[in-house]
Amino acid sequence: MLNLFPPKIKPILNEKSFLAFLLSSKTRAFSSPPSSSSLYLSNLIAGILNSKNPRQALKLFNSASRTINPLKTLKLHSAVIYCLTEAKLYVKARCLIKDLIETLLQNRKPHKVCSSIFNAFNQFESGGSNINVFGVLIIALCEKGLVDEAYWVYQKIRRLPATQACNAILDGFLKAGRVEFMWEVYGRMVSNGMLPTDVSYGILIDACCDLGDNARANVLFDEMVEKGLKPTVVIYTTLIRGLCEEGRMLEGGNYLRRMQEVGVVPNVYTYNTLMDGYAKKASVEKVLQLYREMLDHDALPNVVTYCILIHLFCRIGEIVAVRSYFVHMVKLSVVPNVYIYNCLMNGFNSDGNLSAALDMFYEMEKFSISPDVFTYGTLIKGYCNIGRLEDAEHLLRKMNDTGVYVNLVVYNTLIDGLCKEGSVERGLELCSQMLEKGVQPDIVTFCTLINGYCKVGKMEAAMGLYNEMAIKGYQPDVVAYTSLIDGHFKNGNLSAALQLHKEMIKAGVTPNAYTASCLIDGLCKNGRINDAVKIFLENRAGFTGTELELSTSSFSGRCSPLHIMYSALINGLCRDGRIFKASKFFAEMRSSGLYPDVSNYAVILQGHLDVKHMFAVMMLQADILKMGTFPNSFMYKVLNRGYQEFGDFASALKIRDDLLNSGLEDSSLCFKESFELCKQ
Structure with a gap:
């Protein structure tokens, strides 16, 4: 030197x-x-x-x-x-x-x-x-x-510098998202006879998995094994992560077995990766199997493990299991984070247990865990669901006071809650407040306000928002169109409703079952029975599986679009005197798995009585008893009068007694009518 x-x-x-x-x-x-x-x-x-x-x-x-x-x-x-x-x-x-x-x-x-x-x-x-x-x-x-x-x-x-320097450049480009430069560096390493290390391959495999190129990642893995390099637990976990992100859980599980066979011990991140993949597919048994395996192999669960478990059980509504794993987590000295609490609160909220969600919120404050926008959003949604709008607005003010950013989802949730309670003007005020805070409304905001104005019959205001959407470049969705069509029908404006339906089709927005139910119900109430039947027959085959499933789901089906359509058609056809066509739709309604309600039975009974089809009346009466439907006073009156007019006073008196025993209002009036007729 x-x-x-x-x-x-x-x-x-x-x-x-x-x-x-x-x-x-x-x-x-x-x-x-x-x-x-x-x-x-x-x-x-x-x-x-x-x-x-x-x-x-x-x-x-x-x-x-x-x-x-x-x-x-x-x-x-x-x-x-x-x-x-x-x-x-x-x-x-x-x-x-x-x-x-x-x-x-x-x-x-x-x-x-x-x-x-x-x-x-x-x-x-x-x-x-x-x-x-x-x-x-x-x-x-x-x-x-x-x-x-x-x-x-x-x-x-x-x-070429040492391999460590080349690896540093590879890692730097990976973190910067500039993968194309990585392959140039790797190519130069190989062409100059430099043997990449397990770190080099780990970085390259990570890049491939990030890009979704699992095939290339597997090639690199096989290449490093052929060169005598031993893949680390990090490399195995990276490969498993890439496969899990594509939903290839079987292959991901195979890598877990493979690493165990060659003596590479899976760590908590390996298990978490697989558990998360199975949780996204709601494979509860697989998730629990991996959880038990990690405990058996002394891979202590961390907060991410319990986030996966709690989120999964909240999704499937297993609130008891959620509580159990939360307790287990605390026993293992795993400190819950804000995500855990958010999952718990969302699960309790979905289960209708707002008080338990609030307990979690107060516990967060007790342990100095700062609530975030998702925490407040969950509670605001819970308050809106039970109509406690003042409490929801109080939380919104608290967010502003404590510096928690109020995002568009939170504003939309509260606006929706206000509109459902008829406080549309307050919802509009909140929209103005949102704009002042720099949060721009989206299509959900507009559709929510439009739906709110339609429900309270303020169609002029609803159409004003509809036009503003067009000015701002928003394409109204099926919800907005359906709300407006329904609103115009309910306000007696048939032409405006049908015009909006045409605009909807022209704009390329496909009507759903709810749109069809509004159209059919509106047309029937306006005497356009044939048009209603035509729309029903044209759209019935096109309803999605989800809509039909909702329509046929036990008692909830009574509020479903398909139930509304059948009810409207049966009602309209009976009023029009077309009892045979109405009976056909009534039979279809039953065969599709829907449960007719008391009004459906009353209408079809009245229709058959009008044309003296007493056998059909008796069959329907038996069906009512079989289905466990409780008649209302109108149905009792229809049956009572029908039997009297037919001359079957014994059956009329039996109906009278059933009415008296039912405790319904105006039973005494019905008794008086029945008594006078029987005396005659």
């Missing part, structure tokens, strides 16, 4: 009093021309480079760096870094480079900093050690997030 300096400096470097000499030359430098200061710095650099050991070099550097501006001593830093690298003290060298980068970045751009350090290092050309200095520089730049600068150094040097 002494050959780097002129002969006149060599004797000085070999003397024990070198440090004293430096200090004296430093003193002279302050009162001498600039050349003396340069001499001091040259002597100092020479002393560092020719130190007996890196400890002595660091001592000289630390002594000088306290008084010399580091911005002006790049050579001094370069010398000590060079010395440390030669001694293979790469970590210390890297720390010094990072400190130097931070200092220089205070008044220079990143590329200027990089080129300055590169040029300073380039002056110390000495065999193979020079490439290691640049390798350490590349790693330091990548760790500082300066991957472009690291890549510039990589391209400038004549030979």
